[in-house]
Amino acid sequence: MMVFPPASFLSGRLLLEEEIPFPLPDSPAIQKLPGLSKRNSRLYCERCGNNEKERFALFPCARCQTECLYCRHCLMMGRISGCSRLVYWTGAEPPYEGEGILHWKGSLSEGQERASQAVTQAIRENGEQLIWAVCGAGKTEVLFRGIEAALLANKRVCIATPRTDVVLELAPRLQHVFPGTKVAALYGGSPDRHLYSQLVVSTTHQLLRFFQAFDVMIVDEVDAFPYSCDPSLQFAVQKARKPDAALIYLTATPNERWQKDCLHGKKAFVKIPARFHRQPLPVPQFSWIGNWKRAVKKGRLPASITSWAARRLQVNKQSLLFFPHIEWMQQALPLFQQLDSSIAAVHAGDPERKAKVAFMRDQKIPLLLSTTILERGVTFPNIDVAVIGTEDEVFTESALVQIAGRAGRSADFPDGEVRFFHYGKTRAAVKAIAHIRQMNKEGLEKGWLDR
Amino acid sequence: MSSCLLCGESVNGRLGWRPFFLLEAPPSICGACRRQFEPIIGERCRACSRPLAALDPAFIREDRCLDCCRWEEDSFYKGVLAGNYSLYTYNEAMKDFIARFKYRGDYILAQVFAGEIKKAAKQLPHDVAVAIPLSQERLMERGFNQAEALAQAAGLDIEDVLQRVHGEKQSKKSRSERLEAANVFGVKEKSSICHKKVLIIDDIYTTGSTLRQAAYLLKQAGAAEVRALTLARGQGT
Numbered sequence A: 001m002m003v004f005p006p007a008s009f010l011s012g013r014l015l016l017e018e019e020i021p022f023p024l025p026d027s028p029a030i031q032k033l034p035g036l037s038k039r040n041s042r043l044y045c046e047r048c049g050n051n052e053k054e055r056f057a058l059f060p061c062a063r064c065q066t067e068c069l070y071c072r073h074c075l076m077m078g079r080i081s082g083c084s085r086l087v088y089w090t091g092a093e094p095p096y097e098g099e100g101i102l103h104w105k106g107s108l109s110e111g112q113e114r115a116s117q118a119v120t121q122a123i124r125e126n127g128e129q130l131i132w133a134v135c136g137a138g139k140t141e142v143l144f145r146g147i148e149a150a151l152l153a154n155k156r157v158c159i160a161t162p163r164t165d166v167v168l169e170l171a172p173r174l175q176h177v178f179p180g181t182k183v184a185a186l187y188g189g190s191p192d193r194h195l196y197s198q199l200v201v202s203t204t205h206q207l208l209r210f211f212q213a214f215d216v217m218i219v220d221e222v223d224a225f226p227y228s229c230d231p232s233l234q235f236a237v238q239k240a241r242k243p244d245a246a247l248i249y250l251t252a253t254p255n256e257r258w259q260k261d262c263l264h265g266k267k268a269f270v271k272i273p274a275r276f277h278r279q280p281l282p283v284p285q286f287s288w289i290g291n292w293k294r295a296v297k298k299g300r301l302p303a304s305i306t307s308w309a310a311r312r313l314q315v316n317k318q319s320l321l322f323f324p325h326i327e328w329m330q331q332a333l334p335l336f337q338q339l340d341s342s343i344a345a346v347h348a349g350d351p352e353r354k355a356k357v358a359f360m361r362d363q364k365i366p367l368l369l370s371t372t373i374l375e376r377g378v379t380f381p382n383i384d385v386a387v388i389g390t391e392d393e394v395f396t397e398s399a400l401v402q403i404a405g406r407a408g409r410s411a412d413f414p415d416g417e418v419r420f421f422h423y424g425k426t427r428a429a430v431k432a433i434a435h436i437r438q439m440n441k442e443g444l445e446k447g448w449l450d451r
Numbered sequence B: 001m002s003s004c005l006l007c008g009e010s011v012n013g014r015l016g017w018r019p020f021f022l023l024e025a026p027p028s029i030c031g032a033c034r035r036q037f038e039p040i041i042g043e044r045c046r047a048c049s050r051p052l053a054a055l056d057p058a059f060i061r062e063d064r065c066l067d068c069c070r071w072e073e074d075s076f077y078k079g080v081l082a083g084n085y086s087l088y089t090y091n092e093a094m095k096d097f098i099a100r101f102k103y104r105g106d107y108i109l110a111q112v113f114a115g116e117i118k119k120a121a122k123q124l125p126h127d128v129a130v131a132i133p134l135s136q137e138r139l140m141e142r143g144f145n146q147a148e149a150l151a152q153a154a155g156l157d158i159e160d161v162l163q164r165v166h167g168e169k170q171s172k173k174s175r176s177e178r179l180e181a182a183n184v185f186g187v188k189e190k191s192s193i194c195h196k197k198v199l200i201i202d203d204i205y206t207t208g209s210t211l212r213q214a215a216y217l218l219k220q221a222g223a224a225e226v227r228a229l230t231l232a233r234g235q236g237t
């Protein structure tokens, strides 16, 4: 087994004793705190910040021989119980020995350029900045110069995103343009988990293992599930950054409160309303389908869905159909397969998820049904998109904007069609369409669209 | 309001009305999660509970599977285990459940199937219940013994008669090697099982060799009969 020098292993982290693969040396720089404590007379998990009574449970602990409490909320990262201790480092940070120069020859659009300057400035001044960029604006490139400025100033940078898929996609892209710095990619089961790095790409979840580690914290897709619903992930972001760290938020769809704050000048933000390819975002259209669940139960699809799907199969245009829940998707799948037997469905727990996405990319699947897991990140160049049951509460404004953002992504095929099949127009759906129209309007006004 | 132990969704919302005197309902899981588990129904191997419907007929001898026939041909293990009763197949949902319960150590999940284990134990005549023990090392690692946790949640009184002599690291061995490693367990307390019908509780029946090793020793120590009750029937070889 490799021996890790304690400083580079422990610095900026908060780890369970049993997570440390070497005997801890006696050092005043190594401190321990109990895994569970009491704060404001409530039980409190020092790793994930959980203080809800319901998310703790008791077990007869063989280690401490008592009825011991444990935190169920962060259980998947290794159980923290009443007799656990968390280890942290109070000594000096390991020196940065990499070379932080950006090796990138691409160019930025006008919108990206402005955002890039704002990011760099916020990083220099340890400020806060929101980048509000439409799907397909090219937000990763917007970060490049800011990251370079940070690395050259010996600052430690973290890009946090809620999804492992995004970590896996982002880390190699960053590694490519920052060849002089080893980029660590952190997600559940990642081989880089023990690596000390100046540039870290992590799932928001894995940030729970850090403590005041980063000078620059970039949070991607702040609005995305599960980040927005789970306060402990916001806690993780706050815990992992240094108190005076720069904070950069990236999103296509800020939540209502943030949109208001931006409008009233309470939040520094830069908007990129146009895609990199200078074509407008496809605007979704509504189609009423009545009580589609009853139809599916009776073994048929609403006629407008069937004809929409059939037309696309006929002209060989791939499409992606979103369902609100796995149960309904699975009931509808055989009905779609009557149109074409190679139609498939994918959901979050699907063991064949990766393979199906790859098949879709290779155009071996003409039409893919999906739960909301493919609403972000995954990009297919030339597809139409539909939502079945747009009225469901899982389809928030943000989710619908993201879903619509799957269409028309490539410069060669900028015109995808987006259809919202519904049994009742929701406020969220109406707002999503207004949001997209507004972005197109602003893009046009700024002269960032070619039509 | 209580939440599903697996997905966190509100259970009340999904179950609807509940009698007012059951204010503090035991922790449980929601209907959607429960439906992911596959109870063993229909024909099963009389000896090991393996569902026969999904099995190639070439591996079935009347009402038993070929594996069980082979166990009974083994001079050493013949007649050692009177039978295993499993409640569920080891499908993806059960795999995830056991991983979270046993390896991640989510002790409270023992509650999820407690009622069913209790009911099944009543149907299986026994005087004494025992749990497959863990080695000291494994017990310290996990913090609790999953078999004991299942039994206790089901309200069964566990007699502490078995102990592990060797560690658990046997899963990578072949069948024959496992068969030879017969003395994994030792019997601590003979008096409580002598001439008694013993029910062994464990989380999963995979090849059946662990249970048979334990059963062999229990019989040696004087048990009249040994049966097993397991939460899941894995796909053994």
Ligand SMILES: [Zn+2]
Residues within 6 Å of the ligand: A061, A062, A063, A064, A065, A066, A068, A081, A082, A083, A084
């Ligand atoms: Zn303990």
Ligand SMILES: [Zn+2]
Residues within 6 Å of the ligand: A045, A046, A047, A048, A049, A050, A071, A072, A073, A074, A075, A080
């Ligand atoms: Zn916790």
Ligand SMILES: [Zn+2]
Residues within 6 Å of the ligand: B004, B005, B006, B007, B008, B009, B029, B030, B031, B032, B033, B034
């Ligand atoms: Zn559930």
Ligand SMILES: [Zn+2]
Residues within 6 Å of the ligand: B045, B046, B047, B048, B049, B050, B064, B065, B066, B067, B068
């Ligand atoms: Zn059998």
